[in-house]
Amino acid sequence: MKRLLLFFALATAQPLYADSNLPPAYWSDRQLPDPRQEAEAQALMDQIRCLVCQGQSIADSDAELAGDMRDLVRRRIAAGEKPDAIRAWLIQRYGTWISYKPTSEPAAWPLWLLPLALLLVGAWLIRRRIRMRRGQ
Amino acid sequence: MSRAFRFAPIGVLLLIIAALVWRLATPKDNNVHSTMVGKPVPAFDLPSIVPNKPALSSADVATGQPHLVNIFASWCVPCITEVKVLKALQGRGVHIDGIAVRDRPADLADFLARNGDPYERIGSDSQSDVQISLGSSGVPESFIVDGKGVIRFQQIGAIEASDVPMILSKLEQAR
Numbered sequence A: 001m002k003r004l005l006l007f008f009a010l011a012t013a014q015p016l017y018a019d020s021n022l023p024p025a026y027w028s029d030r031q032l033p034d035p036r037q038e039a040e041a042q043a044l045m046d047q048i049r050c051l052v053c054q055g056q057s058i059a060d061s062d063a064e065l066a067g068d069m070r071d072l073v074r075r076r077i078a079a080g081e082k083p084d085a086i087r088a089w090l091i092q093r094y095g096t097w098i099s100y101k102p103t104s105e106p107a108a109w110p111l112w113l114l115p116l117a118l119l120l121v122g123a124w125l126i127r128r129r130i131r132m133r134r135g136q
Numbered sequence B: 001m002s003r004a005f006r007f008a009p010i011g012v013l014l015l016i017i018a019a020l021v022w023r024l025a026t027p028k029d030n031n032v033h034s035t036m037v038g039k040p041v042p043a044f045d046l047p048s049i050v051p052n053k054p055a056l057s058s059a060d061v062a063t064g065q066p067h068l069v070n071i072f073a074s075w076c077v078p079c080i081t082e083v084k085v086l087k088a089l090q091g092r093g094v095h096i097d098g099i100a101v102r103d104r105p106a107d108l109a110d111f112l113a114r115n116g117d118p119y120e121r122i123g124s125d126s127q128s129d130v131q132i133s134l135g136s137s138g139v140p141e142s143f144i145v146d147g148k149g150v151i152r153f154q155q156i157g158a159i160e161a162s163d164v165p166m167i168l169s170k171l172e173q174a175r
Helices: A001-010 A034-046 A065-080 A083-094 A106-135 B008-025 B080-092 B104-115 B128-135 B161-173
Strands: B065-070 B094-103 B121-125 B141-147 B151-156
Touching: A034 A065, A034 A083, A065 A083, A065 B128, A083 B128, A106 B008, B065 B080, B080 B094, B080 B104, B080 B161, B121 B128, B141 B161, B151 B161
Parallel strands: B065 B094, B094 B121
Antiparallel strands: B065 B141, B141 B151
């Protein structure tokens, strides 16, 4: 009997969340009435990193803070702010790390140059191949 | 293919192993550091949340004296131990203001009655708005704001008893 009770106690236990007792922010899981604005908000939310589940976007994350950030993004879009201005506002607070969209900062230059470098390596390899064939 | 080239894959493997060992030895810093340090506190005006405790606005933290702005919540477990350290800091004459994130008045009043109340003012940040505008990513976090209202230091996580001398010297530097 004791074991059975223990089993039910464990099976129905509530996990202890490090979350508040307030309901989610109004716009956190609610679409904007204007489809064009909602699309803009969605596109931005897909590119903003969640501060809690780093590696997820705020659109994907279930963290409370991500909900509050979705609310913030939708509120600002609804107020007529441009997505790039909201992104810049967030970058000012958290650094370029917060945005998944690659920047043109010097730190990101290798990222932009890599495709070019790979193309050059490929061209060099092909050239070598052709020369070797000719040499046969 | 040259002889040296043949051993390249082993070289690459060794490089990967070296990288993995290095990352194990020096774990990644997953803290999100606010880039607002060195900048003025963004303008905000938070309402009061518990009776007899004044509300908090950005003007209240730029009074000519350094302030410790503590971002906390009654639902945050490490905040319980931190509040006792803050109480000790208050005893040393530190101005401590609180930003209560996503909190309910009854919960917060209970939290303060139970654990102590080192706060001069407490603002209620019910949608994490001010927390986000400060570049903070969790509770507890604290910001040291100098007399002119410029953010000088960010403490990520609870202020432990062992951090007190460091916090006091940062406050002294912000004077």
